[in-house]
Amino acid sequence: MxxxxxxxxxxxxxxxxxxxxxxxxxxxxxxxxxxxxxxxxxxxxxxxxxxxxxxxxxxxxxxxxxxxxxxxxxxxxxxxxxxxxxxxxxxxxxxxxxxxxxxxxxxxxxxxxxxxxxxxxxxxxxxxxxxxxxxxxxxxxxxxPIVKRDEEGNVYDGFTDPEQRYRQRYVDLTVNPEFKKTFITRSKIISNMRRYFDDHGWLEVETPILQSVHGGAAARPFQTHHNTLDMPLFLRIANELYLKRLIVGGFDGVYEFGKMFRNEGMDRTHNPEFTSMEIYVAYKDYVWMMEMVEELLEKVTESIHGKTVVKVGQKEIDFAGPYRRLTMFDSIKEYAGVDVSEMDEEGLRKVCAELGIEVDASMGKGKLIDEIFGAKVEANLVQPTYITDYPIEMTPLAKKHRTKAGLVERFELFVNGKEIANAYSELNDPIDQRERFEEQLKLAARGDDEAMAMDEDFLRALEYGMPPTAGLGIGIDRLVMLLCDAPSIRDV
CATH class of the missing domain: 2.40.50.140 (Nucleic acid-binding proteins)
Known part of the structure; x- marks a missing residue:
């Protein structure tokens, strides 16, 4: 009652x-x-x-x-x-x-x-x-709720409890209308990005959210069951593999704004349900993609703020290119004081122990390097910075580096200590891709619940031939957090 x-x-x-x-x-x-x-x-x-x-x-x-x-x-x-x-x-x-x-x-x-x-x-x-x-x-x-403000603008008896605000957003927007600006800005950011892509002739598409094989990222999926077909299905953790299928099918450029779902932890920059934009352009590589991202983010920030400099807390972040470029190994050497470029798994475990980084038996070489990077490097990357050339073990969907053995052509864009974008020269060799998936299966057997599954249909698509392609994913929620100076992903 x-x-x-x-x-x-x-x-x-x-x-x-x-x-x-x-x-x-x-x-x-x-x-x-x-x-x-x-x-x-x-x-x-x-x-x-x-x-x-x-x-x-x-x-x-x-x-x-x-x-x-x-x-x-x-x-x-x-x-x-x-x-x-x-x-x-x-x-x-x-x-x-x-x-x-x-x-x-x-x-x-x-x-x-x-x-x-x-x-x-x-x-x-x-x-x-x-x-x-x-x-x-x-x-x-x-x-x-009755909101009272004094002459200095201080709020009393307001609807200010964070959990209550997030759960009853309809009330929050009514009594705290200033938060509407964040939602309006979010809409403008997406509209400007969409306009940029459309002006270049790239096609907006929609791909399946319910998938029979979870792939395209290293993450734990949500699983459900299809009663009529009596089969397990997964909420997508990424849309990458379906977008690449469209490149195989003959489109030169496709992009999608959509919801992704990852059954993982929550904090101020992570949410189980989040919005991502992914784009794939044929006959390009990750170097071209770095230049495109710089141009895109310059245009977006100028359209929102009238300039490329954005204030985030007490920091001023300039989205004008070119951005600093630093390899994964060089960044660890600079900020952690250790060279991991030639280390095997045993050596990496020792480094983690010396640096006080907790690891477990399921982690392979790539995951260990990622843990070191996350613990010692990320927070230092305040101004837009590309971290490039990742170990092959970390990125099973990226093409091998053209000159550096054991690495792949990948970059991540970090701003204010957080990853905003992730991009590759996409792997289009079906034999190499199958071998990478097989290595992922070995990690899964060791207990890595973020390892990718074998996707036979995607491999079949690659066997028909995919042109050289550059791919990019941008976390829309984190980008909005930056451009709105919002403290939590739940605010956007």
């Missing part, structure tokens, strides 16, 4: 009284809107528009009743607008029900209303709407 507070019980009673008055608190018909609060504040002060006949809708956020006239505030998707309402303006003849009963008693903070009227300026200089028509659009039966 649902337990209701005194306010919730009162609001439900108000709802019934509205029905009793013949007023539907949830009308079906459209309410025509011809202006927003932002439009009015931007244009009326300079008299660009007189706004003599306007229609606006939103939540009732405050109310100051003064007998037969009242002031209040309405909040739409763009901001707040003060309004002034008089009984004699909205009521017809002797019937004052709409003002005296509906507005003063049955409406509450958080209810949606539609207002019509004209704009004027109060004696104190406040741009306001003089209401001539009022319509109830939706009755809220649960009260909003």
């Amino acid at each position: 649902q337990l209701l507070s005194e306010q919730e019980l009162e609001r439900r009673k108000d709802r019934e009284e509205l029905y009793a008055l013949g007023i539907n608190p949830y009308p079906a018909e459209s309410f025509s809107i011809n202006v927003t609060a932002e439009d009015i504040h931007r244009n009326y002060e300079n008299r660009k528009t007189d706004y003599k006949d306007i229609s606006i809708a939103g939540r009732l956020m405050s109310r100051r009743i003064m007998g037969s006239a009242s002031f209040g505030e309405i909040q739409d998707s763009t901001g707040r607008l003060q309004f002034y309402v008089r009984r004699d303006d909205i009521c017809s003849g002797e019937d004052s029900t709409l003002y005296n009963t509906v507005f003063k008693k049955l409406l509450g903070i958080g209810d949606f209303v539609g207002l019509k009227g004209y704009i004027f300026t109060t004696q104190t200089g406040e741009i306001s709407l003089h209401v001539t028509e009022l319509k109830v659009l939706s009755k809220a039966v649960k009260p909003l």
Whole structure:
């Protein structure tokens, strides 16, 4: 049984009284809107528009009743607008029900209303709407949290608990509307990226989310079961292998924005469900891809901030290229003080022990190097930095380096100590790819639950021939965190 507070019980009673008055608190018909609060504040002060006949809708956020006239505030998707309402303006003849009963008693903070009227300026200089028509659009039966701000802008009694904010985002966005900017910026970032790709003639596609073989990344998948087919399926951990199939099929460039799912830990930069963009372009390599990423991120940051410099906390990060390039081995030598380029697995385990890095028996050579890098290097990479030329054991889907034995043509872009992008010269030798998958199976047998599975259909596609290809994945959530200076992935 649902337990209701005194306010919730009162609001439900108000709802019934509205029905009793013949007023539907949830009308079906459209309410025509011809202006927003932002439009009015931007244009009326300079008299660009007189706004003599306007229609606006939103939540009732405050109310100051003064007998037969009242002031209040309405909040739409763009901001707040003060309004002034008089009984004699909205009521017809002797019937004052709409003002005296509906507005003063049955409406509450958080209810949606539609207002019509004209704009004027109060004696104190406040741009306001003089209401001539009022319509109830939706009755809220649960009260909003009351947010109080002092003259310095400090918030008291607000909706500030992080877990509550994340779980009830709909309330958070209503009482803390400044967080809307993050979502708007996220949309603009994706739109600008999509425009850049489309301008180059690359095709946006969609690939399967439910997959019979999990591949394309080293990660633990979510598993489900298809009842009709009586077979296990996995939520995708990456879309790489399906996008490469399209390159095999004859497309020169394909990209996809989509959700990925990894059954792993959570922290401020990791979430089990996240958004990734992956793109594959035929006849290119990872060197070309570095230059493309620099151009892309320059354009995106300029479109959002008007410049390439972004403030993240107390740091200023410049996305203008070219970015620093540092090989994986050189970065470990620079920041950990040890040369691991010629070490075998036993030597790497000793280094991990000396550096106080916890490892387990399932980790092979590539995983051990990755642990050292993560513990000693990542946090130092504040300005955009490409880490290049990874050990072959770390990257089973990348092409062998053209001049450096034992390495692959891969880079990761790190910004503010976190990986933002990952790219390869894609492996297109089907025999080499099969051997790499077989090595992954050996790691799985040792207990590595992030090892890739053998994907026979993908291997068959490669056997038909795939042109030289460069591939890139960008973590959209982390990129948005950077460009919005958001502290947690759950904020974006």
